[in-house]
Amino acid sequence: MGELRRRARGTAWCRPGLSNRPLRMLWWVQEVREEQVFDCVLLPVSFRERDTKLKEMIAFLAHLGTNRVVLLHVSAGVVTAATEAKLQELAAKLADAGGPRIDSRARSGSPAFEITTIAGEEAVDFIYIPWKRKSWIQRTLVGSTTRDVIRLSELPVLVSKHTRSGGAGRRFRVLYPTSFSDTDRYVVPYLATRGLAADELILLTVRDRAPDPTADNREHRARVANLERLAHEVQENYKAVTELELIGNPRRDIPRVARRRDVDFLILGKSDRTDALAAMMGSVAEEVANSAPCSVFIVGRPYLPQGGAS
């Protein structure tokens, strides 16, 4: 897997050479901490999901503090009365379990496009997609709505795999892989919200090996310092914060750490900068969302007309 290193916590968070960023970060974290970032969610359903799975998802949303769920079904053809009725029946069934209020919407068209459009119209905070296992050949030939939604959405997307929320003597673990780039600016606020309170937060950085031992050592020290600063920034939400530094490939090593550390919830930042290869092969976020063993929350740059995080 590469080199695994653990380090103690530090006191501040910033990237070397970007000294004005911590102040801006603190302001932004404070803003988000005070609002409910998981308040309203769009949950697309295809009617092929098991009821138990959907109930688990609703329970998990309750854990996050969600108050409203918009249940969406996108038909390939015209939306019939039968489809509407079926959707309302499902909404009622899910509402019976208690928890957030559930509304329903039915649309026709391309699933990924409609999901992201409705998400904008309903002003939801994020999109919650039940994950369907698809092989590489299926994803290549048929495509994947989940991948398309991740690619198209400007809102955070939560891909639901296992929806455990701790309790019963087990620790609820959140994993955040970071490269200390711009993505931290819009992911860290979510880590700092009270809705995501977890037993353990694992901060992971996966990096390339530097070209020589001296540069590698310098890079290692910078990464460790950044992990410590980041841990300090978000630690009050968690009982424990673990910091991991790894030399390797993010696409391969993030899911591997999630599996080995029995992680329940993985938060990923989606970068705007995609090179030609990533455009063809899919971004790291899309790839990890597919191969991670747990639910994955993907956060892109937030759309804030007045500047905000950007």
Place this chain on the structure above:
Amino acid sequence: MIARNSVFIIAIVIVVAFVAAGLISPDGVDEVSQVVHSAIIDNFGWGYLLAAFFFLVVSLYAAFSKFGRIKLGSDEEKPQYSYFAWFSMLFAAGMGIGLIFWGVAEPMSHYLNPPEHIAGGSGAAAAFAMKHSFFHWGFHPWAIYIVMSMSIAYFSFRRGMPPLISSTFYPLIGDRIYGGIGKAIDILAIFATVFGVATSLGLGALQITGGVSSVVPLPQGTTTTLLVIAVVTVLYMISSASGLDRGVQILSRTNVLVAVVLLLFVLVVGPTSYILDIFAATLGDYLSDLLTLSLSTNPFEGYEWTKSWSLFYWAWWISWSPFVGLFVASISRGRTIREFVLGALLVPALLTFLWFAVFGGAAFHLELHAGVDFASTAVANVPAALFELFAHYPLSGVLSILAVILLTVFFVTSADSATFVLAMMSSNGNLNPPLAKKVTWGVIQSTAAAVLLVAGGLEALQRMAIIAALPFTIVMVLMVRSLLKAMRYEARHEWGRAAEAEASPEGEVLRG
């Protein structure tokens, strides 16, 4: 002590064991090497072609991308050698004896024995012969050397690591370069270098003997060849002991000057416009067919010919790459990647093209227009082909003596550089390796060449070098991956920081 010299000891044991096997049972070694060699060329020939083309593409990418401005040394460093000294040493190390050996004989050989779909001795065969001589000695060999030397120079002079082939793998395997994997890579490089250089020295000694015999009445026997090896060994040991700066530099400059004198003489005294016609036409042919030539193993017609020439050459250049790569790296410190790639790719290749056009063109003129049955004479006695050509020119005795001097100087330069490189590789990358190690490797090289010349195992030795080229091709492909990874890292993480450090008065603090 033993651990520090483990590469030296293991490499010597392996090399001595192979030479001993060649001495005790030349037939056995010949048979084994033939089987393995044929299997490799038969099954992986396409791999050599693809790899050589890949290295050419990588070289051009490195030169013309943003990485082209990276300096092979610290940002403030200046090149150690002048352009003339640098080009001279590049040319001497990269082509050396081979070019003198094949300059006349290769076009003649392709002309008489082209692939089966071309009629031997025809005009088409002549065009084919010239184009393929350019191809075999043109951009691809230099691209192979460039990839190797650029990697070594980048990691040693810019990143401060020892100038070893294993150092180039740090981005891929980290500290394991200091362990078994790294040592195995360095031993493989020594193995390929000793066998490649010994073979070349053996063939060079044969040619010097042929040349000397054409001027003075000397018996063309084994004793004379051994005497030639002994004299040249003494010369290159003296050159080697005098240090790289003085020895190789002086020899290489002399070398290029003598080569240019010979070249100009044949060009001016010979059929000048015919030669220049051939140069221009072949260069055009070569450049327009470069892609096809680069990627075709000719599976439908001419496969056997491609196997025995093109694929053989590619394997041969790859087996030479550790030696030439390390040497070229050591003389290229302080140049930018763009300057290095363009200089090493274009200038020696252009001189090579001129060489083939002049000597091949003069030979074709004799064969096609002067009514001399030259081609068959040249092919029948390849080491003496150049001297046969001189026999048709005025001052042939002087030309032959100059050619013998040229051969001797090439011989000494190659052996001197190889001795330096071998001693450096077996001293953990020490740029001033101990004299004892230089002497040891010098003696081993010459002894291997002499012993196997007598025992008849020289071709087997050449095949062993080519066999070593297969794992080395994989090593080189991984090396490219490692180099690109390192350069990308530098561009992504260090250029921005360096710019910030320059812009900010507290920059140094941020960089730390």
